[in-house]
Amino acid sequence: VTLVLRLIRQSRWDSPGEFDWLAAGDIPADPLADFANTSENCLSIWLLDDTKNDLDNVVAALAASREKADKLDYVLFPQSHLDAAGIEVCVASGHTPDEQVNEQHRDLTHLSAAKVCALATSVWHENLEIKRVDEQTVVRLVADAIRRGRISLEKLRPKLRDDVRFHAADDRGGQQKPK
Amino acid sequence: LASEIEGLFAAAENENFEDGFSSVLSVELLRLVLQYGDAALEIVSDLIFQNRAAPEVAAEALRCLGQVQSQVTHEVRRRLLERSLASASHVTRDGAAIGLSNLRDPRAIPALEAAAAREDYRLLRANMFEILERLKVSPP
Numbered sequence: 317v318t319l320v321l322r323l324i325r326q327s328r329w330d331s332p333g334e335f336d337w338l339a340a341g342d343i344p345a346d347p348l349a350d351f352a353n354t355s356e357n358c359l360s361i362w363l364l365d366d367t368k369n370d371l372d373n374v375v376a377a378l379a380a381s382r383e384k385a386d387k388l389d390y391v392l393f394p395q396s397h398l399d400a401a402g403i404e405v406c407v408a409s410g411h412t413p414d415e416q417v418n419e420q421h422r423d424l425t426h427l428s429a430a431k432v433c434a435l436a437t438s439v440w441h442e443n444l445e446i447k448r449v450d451e452q453t454v455v456r457l458v459a460d461a462i463r464r465g466r467i468s469l470e471k472l473r474p475k476l477r478d479d480v481r482f483h484a485a486d487d488r489g490g491q492q493k494p495k
Numbered sequence: 496l497a498s499e500i501e502g503l504f505a506a507a508e509n510e511n512f513e514d515g516f517s518s519v520l521s522v523e524l525l526r527l528v529l530q531y532g533d534a535a536l537e538i539v540s541d542l543i544f545q546n547r548a549a550p551e552v553a554a555e556a557l558r559c560l561g562q563v564q565s566q567v568t569h570e571v572r573r574r575l576l577e578r579s580l581a582s583a584s585h586v587t588r589d590g591a592a593i594g595l596s597n598l599r600d601p602r603a604i605p606a607l608e609a610a611a612a613r614e615d616y617r618l619l620r621a622n623m624f625e626i627l628e629r630l631k632v633s634p635p
Contacts, residue, residue, distance in 0.1 A: 325514070326622075327554075327589045382515025387593060389514065448622055450596055452629065476515075486630035 317366040319397040319444065321374060322359075324350040325357055326389040329446050343440040350391075351436040352429075359424040360431075362410070362417070363395070370420070376461040377414035379454045385479040388454055392445040393438070401434040403427065413471035414461065455483045500524075500538045507552040520552065521559040527571075528563050536560075536571045538605035543587070547610060553582070554590025561594030573600055589619050596626045600610055602634050 328346040335344055351359065379388055398405055403424050407409050410421030424435075449457070459480050461467040470479060507520040527535045542548045545599055548556065557579055560572045576598065579591035588610070596601045604627060611623035 318540060323514075327586050330589075330616045330618040350524055356530060379515065383517060386515040387596075446618060448618075448625075450625065450629070452596075457633070 318366040321362040324391050343437050348436045348494045351432050355402045363420050375413035376457040377417035380458050383473050384475040385451050385455045388449045393443040395440040402432050413467045459483050497538050508581050512555045515531035520533040533571050550586035551585035553587040557590035561597030585616045600628045
C-alpha cells in the first residue's frame with residue numbers, strides 16, 4: 317500500500333465528536349479548504365511507503381523548504397482514495413532541499429470540483445493519521461537530516477538556518493536562544 | 496497605537512496564513528510588541544477577549560506572541576496566552592496552545608492542564624497533552 321501525505325491545517329479537521337447537523341455521508345466544509353486550494357487545478361502531495369520509514373525524511377524536507385521553524389500539520393491516507401476519486405497522478409519533482417524526497421512528490425492534476433470534494437470526503441471518513449509535528453521536533457528533524465547529509469544547511473533560508481543552529485548549540489548545552 | 500493594531504487585525508482577515516512563513520500580521524505585531532511592550536499587548540488582549548478578532552487572526556496573533564523574543568513582556572504574554580485557552584473558538588484555543596508551546600514556560604502547566612481537562616476537540620486536546628509533556632521536562 318502506498319500512502320499519501322498532504323499538508324493541512326489540523327484545526328480544520330478537528331471536532332468535538334459527531335456533527336449532528338450533517339447529512340449521512342456528508343462532511344463539514346472546513347477540511348475541504350485543504351484540498352480546494354488548487355493552483356491551475358493541481359494539488360501537491362507526497363508518496364510514502366506503508367512502513368512510514370521515510371516519514372521523518374519527508375517532514376524534514378517539507379519543513380526545510382519553509383522560511384522559519386514552525387509546526388507542521390499533515391494527513392496521511394491510502395493512495396486508493398485517489399484512484400477511487402478518478403484522480404490523475406503525475407510525476408513531478410518536488411522543490412525541497414532533499415533531492416531524494418523530491419522524487420516522492422506528485423501532482424494531482426486535472427482536478428474538478430467534484431473530484432476534490434470526493435477526495436476530501438474519502439479522506440475525512442478514512443485516514444491513517446492526522447498529525448501535528450511541533451516546532452521543536454521539526455527543528456530536530458531538520459537538524460538530523462543535515463547531520464545525515466540529506467539536506468545542506470546552506471540551502472535553508474536564513475531564519476530557519478538560525479533556528480537549526482540554535483538547536484545544535486542547545487543540544488551541546490551551549491548557546492540559548494535569547495528571550 | 497490602538498487604531499494601528501485594530502487596522503492590522505482588520506487587514507489580516509484577508510491574509511492567507513501559511514505555517515512556516517511570516518505573515519504581515521506576525522511581522523507587524525512583533526514590531527509593535529517590541530516597540531510598545533505591554534501597551535500593545537493590552538490592545539491585542541482587548542481585541543481577542545471582546546471577540547473583535549476573527550478566530551484565524553486571533554490564532555495567528557497568539558502564535559506570534561509565543562515567539563516574541565522579549566523577556567520584558569514575557570509575563571504579560573504568558574497570561575494572555577493562558578487566558579486565551581478559554582476562548583469560545585477552538586481555532587483561537589489552538590493558537591493559544593501553540594503560543595504557549597513556543598513560549599516554553601513551565602509555569603503555564605496548570606493553565607494548560609485545566610484547558611486540556613475541559614477541551615472537547617479531540618486533536619486539540621491531544622496537542623495540549625503533548626505540550627504538557629514537553630513543558631514538564633523543560634528546565635524551569
